[in-house]
Amino acid sequence: MDPVRGIFFDEDDARAAVARLVAGGYGARAERERLSGEDDDEGHPWAVLTDAPEPVLELLVDEYDGWLDAGDDPPAVPPIELPTEPRKIKGHFGG
Template sequence: MRAIFFDEDHAREVVRRLVAQGFEASAERERLSGEDDDEGHPWAVVTDAPELLVELAVDEFDGWLDSETPAPTAPPLDLPAAPKRIKKPLG
């Protein structure tokens, strides 16, 4: 499970609390695409703690949960090979 925080101190505090409760947790810099300011990158806390504990920390420190499950994908669309003609051909 991953939780995202913009403040390094908040991320480190969440890691400290989760480790004190016996869970594995670590904080790492989360690189966002298009963000070129190194100070603007948020912090990701990766842990094996139950979702309820991570949600409480997210609420307290104003972060958000990052779902690790990929978004559902639909099968590819069956598109026509050529544009549809709406007028009669000449001749």
């Protein structure tokens, strides 16, 4: 199972979330989240990666004003079956 990610703006908040997750028996770590186009290291948020269930991390990101990075992968949708031949139209046009 892929780790669940929460994004925190403050290092202390990220480390507090990790401590609470570890105290709850989950694996967790904090790492700096590098944003593309952001050249100021102090401007980068912190990512907390954990094997905790998503609702557990969601409570922490709500408490510390972060956000849950849910992956945003759209659900798999089966392809649409398209006709292989043109439709036949009954009747005729014109006069």
